[in-house]
Amino acid sequence: MSIQFRCSNPRRAQVLSTVAVAINGIDFLEVLDHDAPPGAPPQRTLLVHMIKDTPWGLGTANVRIEGGARVTQIKVEWAVRAADAAQSDVDAGRMTAAERAFYNGLGDANRVLVVRVDQDGDFSAYKLRLVRSTTDARPPVGFDAILSEVEFSFKVECPTEFDCAPDESCPPVETDEPVIDYLARDYSSLRRLLLDRLAVVMPDWQERNAADLGIALVELLAYTGDYLSYYQDAVATEAYLDTARRRVSLRRHARLLDYPMHDGCNARAWVQVQVDVVELTLPKGTPLLTRVSGLPPMVRPNSSQLTRARMARPVVFETMETVRLFQAHNELSFYTWGDERCCLPAGATRATLRGDYSATLAAGDVLVFVEKRSPRTGYRADADLERRHVVRLTRVTADSDPLGGQFEQPPTADPVAVTEIEWVAQDALPFILDLSEVQAPADDLEPGEPERQLASVALGNMVLADHGETLAPETLPAVVDPTRYRPALERGGITHTASADMTQPATQALRQFPQKALPAVTLLSTSGTWTPVRDLLNTDRFQTEFVAESDSDERVYLRFGDGRTGRLPLVNESFAAIYRIGGGEAGNVGAGALAHAVTTVDGITAISNPLPAAGGVTPESLEEVRQYAPQAFRTQERAVTEADYAEVAERHPEIQRAVATRRWTGSWYTMFLTVDRKGGLSVDAQFEAELRRYLERFRLSGQDLEIDGPRFVSLDIAFIVCVEPNYFASNVKAALMEVFSSGVLPDRTRGFFHPDNFTVGQPVYLSQVVATAMAVPGVRWIDTEAGKGKPTRFQRxxxxxxxxxxxxxxxxxxxxxxxxDNDPSRPENGKLEFIMEGGL
Known part of the structure; x- marks a missing residue:
């Protein structure tokens, strides 16, 4: 098999073969390699096929071989028509008898010129040309100038993995590249660039009038180029976390790093609603407004008073639950069982109310303890606003005091009904609440009020409210292309709120995590209710969920699923958006800021928040995301080793320190977790269940977890204290006992042995004990030397x-x-003794 090399103009060869013109030319060329007859050297015999019969007299002098890279100057040994190969050629040694027979036997022997060269060429291209003589390079007489030469290769039958057909495409004409300023990207520079280019290609066009059509087209192209340049820059900028400028882009980059970027969170507040009817129900979602001068506590919807309030731009809260309100709960008095100088100690979890509230007060209700009047002056204005605390009741029990009437003025023999209340340990009283009766000044008494009043009271009718105002339903554009449906809400600054657990301790109800907050947006459509989620990665194709993305301009865009992750909206489906606006730190209003309720319910006499609102957080800044997101993966989100369990447990807000121990329990390993709760609280069943739920997402599968409290080591300490001459030894000893107590001191500092000052594995240093004692006024020195007969002790x-x-x-x-604890009734909890010497 041989490859045919044809001339570069096959169309011309076809025309030449069909017209009656006395012009000949080369049709194609073959290089004999594997198909060469016996005796013929491979790759040195060329068969040149003519379009017409090969003329007589065409021989060696009329053939030239040109080209080559490494092998050049190839000479033609002989050339003869295939039909004219004779015995004389065999006798002369130019060919073998087999070759002669092969050439003579070719089907078109009269049109074939056999050419033998002195050597085979390399892998480059060669050209065979027919010339008149060795000195005249013109084509032979009667040969076409174009078809008198052909390109070929000697190595056509060498193995190759490429197509042997030559590429006959014409390369484009190379032209000089125009000089272009590739830094031109805005309108003015692109306009100048276009005009400079036109001055080169159209030098006769000199018009620069803005009304000219050419100038208008130039400016239109410059505008389009400016827009495209901005688009390219914007896409490149938003593609990276370090350069992105839009909140939407940064949120998605951060999500890829498993960092939950937040858009802030709204504030919450405990609000008291006082009523003048026996009972009424306040529905969920009732708007509450901050104080507007001249407005009553209750404002009707769609009234002129509400219009006036809107003009003052108040902060709007809304109740988070439906609540029953009772007139008897406006103010509840503590019962002191006849004690005139009584107080609730710090850490208290129970109290007694005067009156029987068992029918209206129940477990789960919330009360706020407030100091109503100053225990010293009796004035309301002098009351300590920081002595206010909220609790959630766990038990309400009716009781009576058979001697209660004896403490009335005048005394009676009637018993006094009381109600025992208890609340969870997490809501334990953080300060001492004075319950004593005070003499109210005459100028600070309301008509009908008694002169003797309790300094502190409990407030009922409490309801949890959060910042944000619900707007009227907004109709969104109809769906045209579901895959590109990204509607924007008309109002920006929507509320982001976290779900509330109405059974958790009241002090924790104001504690929120912005990372878990979701936009307060709900969509209604013919296909049902659509709810917001943080992302659609875990949403299946049937769930009606969407993502509300806030951009830097506070506009909110709604993103739906694609049919795989999240349901795809239907064509022509209509949506109505119900959402709230307001949030951030603007909702952290002070105590007493809320004063009006917008409702049709009659009977409300006063609105107030005894405690400041809390939990309002502004949206996370873009720079914070750039700083924190790349480090988010460093936070351990699984617990495998002992150190992992301890570190994860210490993230719990109620745990001061944790230690984990991995033990073989007979069939598998169990992780024993010893936790030190803040405030020295015990690890009870309720807290253990809560901690188990918290650790469940970190726990290693197949590994059991046991939670217990630490082993307390009671101390026995005794020192000899030398008192300064001008101090009473008893006073100095009392001061030492107070400083080394396990409670909270009157100045709200902790005693030396307060539970939060020590944790698991922490030793007790003698130097710290001595330094603390020496800081007490009146202490001259401390004897810590042990000796025979000395009472000094520092041991377990x-x-x-x-x-x-x-x-x-x-x-x-x-x-x-x-x-x-130095409790004489419980010496097993530790004992402290100071032997005083000197002083007065």
Whole structure:
């Protein structure tokens, strides 16, 4: 098999073969390699096929071989017509008898010129040309000038993986590139660039009038180029976390890094609603307004008073639950069982109310304890506004005091009905609440009020409200192309709120996590209700969920699913958006700021929030996302090792320190977690269940978890204290006992042995004890030397000393916590003794 090399103009060869013109030319050329007859050297015999019969006299002098890269100057040994190959050629040694027979036997032997060269060429292209003579390069007489030459290769039958057909495409004409300023990207520079180019290609056009059509087209192209340049820059800018400028882009980049960027969160407040009817129900979603001068507590919807209030731009809250209100709960008095100087201690979780409220007060209700009048002056204005605390009741029990009437003025023999209330430990009273009766000044008494009043009271009718105003339903544009449906809400600054648990402790109800807050938007359509989610990655194709994305201009765009992650809206489907606006730190209003309710319910006499609103957070800034998102993955989100469990547990807001121990329990490994709760609270069943729920998403599958409290190590400490000459020893000792107590001091600092000052594994250092004692006024020195007959002790209670005084510390195990309550009734909880010498 041989490859045919044809001339570069096959159309001309076809025409030449069909017309009656006495002009000949080369049709194609073959290089004999594997198909060469016996005796013929491979790749050195060329068969030149003519379009017409090869003329007589065409021989060696009329053939030239040109080209080559490495092998050049190839000479033609002989050339003869295939039909004219004779015995004389065989006798002369130019060819073998087999070759002669092969050439003579060709089907078109009269049209074939056999050419033998002295050597085979390389892999480059060669050209065979027919010339008149060795000195005249013109085509032979009677040959076409175009078809008198042909390109070929000697290596056509060498193995190759490419197509042997030559590429006959004509390369484009190379022209000089125009000089273009590629830095021109805005309107003015692009306009100048276009005019400069036109001055080169159209030098006769000199018009520069703005009304000229050419100038108008130039400016139109410059405008389009400016827009496209901005689009390219914007796309490139938004493609990276470090350069993105839009909140939507940064949110999606951060989500890829598993960082939940937040758009802020609204504030919450506990609001008291006082009524003058026996009972009424306040519905969920009732608007509450901050104080507007001259307006009553209750404002009717669509009234002139509401229009006036709107002009003052008040902050709007809305109730988060439906609540029953009772006139008897406007103000509840504490019952002190006849004690005139009574108080609720810090850490209290129970109290007694005067009156029987068992029919209207129940577990789950919320009360706020407030100091109504100053215990010293009796004035309302002097009351400490910080002595206010909210609690959620866990038990309400009716009772009576058979001697209660004896403390009335005048005394009676009638019993007094009381109600015992209890609340959760998380709502424990953080301060001392004075319950004593005070003499109210005459100029600070309302008509009909008694002169003797309790300094502190409890407020009922509490309802949780959050910042945000619900707007009227907004109709969104109809769906035309579901895949590109991205409607924008008319109002910006929508509310972001987290779900509320109405059973959690009241003090935790105001604590929110912005990362879990969702936009307060709901969509209604013919296909049902659509709810917002943070993203659609975990949404299936049937769920009616969407994402509300806030941009830098506070506009909110709604993004729907694509039919795989989230349901795709239907063509012509209509939506109505119901959403709230308002949020951020603007909702953190002070105590007493809320004063009006917009409702049709009659009977409301006063609105107030005894405690400041809290939880309002502004949207996370773009720079914060750039700083925090790349580091988000460093936060451990799984617990495998002991250190993992301890670190994850310490993220819980109620845990001060945790220690984990992995033990083999017979069939598998169990992780034992020892936790130190803040405030020295015990690890009860309720807290253990809550902590288990918190740790469940971190826990390693197949690994059991056991939670317990630490082992408390009671201390036994005794020192000799030398008192300064001008101080009473008893006063100095009382001061020492107070400083080394386990409670909170009157100045709200912690005592030395307060539970939060020590944690698991923390030793007790003698130097710290001495330094604290020496700081007490009146202490001259502390004797810490142990000796025969000396009462000095610094050791574990109930155990022999282990040279703790010599070492200067009491060692505490990794699962132990030092404790010293110095309670004479419970010496097993630690004992502290100071032997005073000197002084007065």
């Amino acid at each position: 209670w109930g155990e022999p000393a282990r040279d703790e005084l010599a070492k200067g510390q009491i060692d505490i195990g990794r699962l132990e916590i030092a404790r010293l």
